[in-house]
Amino acid sequence: MPELGPHAAFIIAAYAVAFVAFGALTLFTVEDDRKQRRLLMEMERRGIRRRSATKPAAPSVKMAKPKAAKAPSKRGTPRPRKTRS
Amino acid sequence: MISLANPTRFLGLVEIVVPWLTALVVILLGAGLYLSFFVAPPDYQQGETVRIMYIHVPSAWLAMGIYAIIAIAALGTLIWRHPLADVAAKAAAPIGATFTFVVLVTGSLWGKPMWGTYWVWDARLTSLLVLFLLYLGLIALWQAIEEPGRAGRAAAILALVGAINLPIIKFSVDWWNTLHQPASVFRAGGPTIDPSLLTPLFVMAAAFVALFVLLHLIAMRAEILRRRVRALQQSQVEHAALAGA
Numbered sequence: 001m002p003e004l005g006p007h008a009a010f011i012i013a014a015y016a017v018a019f020v021a022f023g024a025l026t027l028f029t030v031e032d033d034r035k036q037r038r039l040l041m042e043m044e045r046r047g048i049r050r051r052s053a054t055k056p057a058a059p060s061v062k063m064a065k066p067k068a069a070k071a072p073s074k075r076g077t078p079r080p081r082k083t084r085s
Numbered sequence: 086m087i088s089l090a091n092p093t094r095f096l097g098l099v100e101i102v103v104p105w106l107t108a109l110v111v112i113l114l115g116a117g118l119y120l121s122f123f124v125a126p127p128d129y130q131q132g133e134t135v136r137i138m139y140i141h142v143p144s145a146w147l148a149m150g151i152y153a154i155i156a157i158a159a160l161g162t163l164i165w166r167h168p169l170a171d172v173a174a175k176a177a178a179p180i181g182a183t184f185t186f187v188v189l190v191t192g193s194l195w196g197k198p199m200w201g202t203y204w205v206w207d208a209r210l211t212s213l214l215v216l217f218l219l220y221l222g223l224i225a226l227w228q229a230i231e232e233p234g235r236a237g238r239a240a241a242i243l244a245l246v247g248a249i250n251l252p253i254i255k256f257s258v259d260w261w262n263t264l265h266q267p268a269s270v271f272r273a274g275g276p277t278i279d280p281s282l283l284t285p286l287f288v289m290a291a292a293f294v295a296l297f298v299l300l301h302l303i304a305m306r307a308e309i310l311r312r313r314v315r316a317l318q319q320s321q322v323e324h325a326a327l328a329g330a
Contacts, residue, residue, distance in 0.1 A: 002122060002123065002133070003133075004133045004136070005127070005132055005133040005134075006198075007132070007133060007134045007198040008133070010134060010137070010194045010195070010197060010198050011133060011134060011136050011137055011194075013194050014137045014140060014141070014190070014191040014194040014195065015140065017187065017190045017191065017194070018140045018144070018187045018190075018191060021183050021186055021187050021190075022183065022187070022296065024183075025179065025180065025183045025300065026300060028179075029179075029180075029300050029303050029304050029307070030303060032304070032307045033303050033304070033306055033307040033310075035307075036307045036310035036311050036314060037310060039310075039314045040310050040313060040314050040317075043314065043317050043318075048317050048320075048321060049317075
């Protein structure tokens with residue numbers, strides 16, 4: 001810590017106020033977030049759900065298509081060309 | 086970007102981003118405080134009190150920037166009626182108020198040894214006090230009106246009216262004869278501050294921006310969940326009323 005000179009009290013007070021203000025804001029924000037999560041989980045445990053939450057969940061990973069359904073590659077047998085009538 | 090405007094997708098993104106942002110805030114704040122106290126030299130005029138600048142100036146930038154975000158979100162609420170716009174504005178207000186409070190207090194603590202007084206009714210200081218009162222007014226308005234949609238629209242109008250204060254804060258030092266010094270970083274012709282003092286300032290500013298983004302995302306998530314809880318409670322009451330009838 002460097003020597004803060006004759007106005008050290010003002011410098012320390014400024015940093016202390018900022019630390020307390022931002023610390024209190026962080027605690028308040030995080031606590032509010034936790035409280036809302038708790039409330040929502042509590043309601044879901046009691047069977048109260050949003051309409052969209054009662055639908056079956058979509059799979060997070062899409063299933064790969066079966067190999068048989070795979071289209072022939074470009075290198076393979078060429079598809080017959082469409083002719084203009 | 087548009088897909089993130091969906092609240093559920095937004096919540097998923099917040100879940101991923103918050104741990105990384107927390108780490109970034111800790112690293113930037115640690116680096117910024119180290120540079121501010123152990124690397125930056127004392128100013129030739131202000132001496133050691135220049136160290137107050139490393140929290141005062143970034144807080145001032147954030148105080149104004151957050152209000153600008155609220156004003157843009159207010160447009161989103163009034164024009165497009167997007168639910169996340171109102172959530173973003175409401176979540177940002179307490180954070181903006183805290184940054185403005187820090188600017189006012191640290192400015193006073195810097196003013197006493199440098200100007201000989203904690204406070205003067207000068208245009209810059211007064212307009213910043215008005216900004217703080219605007220933040221408090223917005224928070225009070227959101228608390229006073231129970232229905233989120235109505236509260237959001239009322240707060241959006243107040244936020245847009247209050248946005249006129251932003252250019253007044255910025256240019257007050259040019260338009261009027263003030264005790265507060267004119268702009269010395271973002272000005273035509275470049276900064277007037279030496280790089281040895283400017284680097285810690287920018288690192289602290291980056292730390293404060295990261296802190297704001299982190300807290301804003303968490304506060305937005307809390308607000309979305311609060312509205313879901315409220316909607317569920319309302320539907321419960323309606324079901325109970327219907328069953329009783």
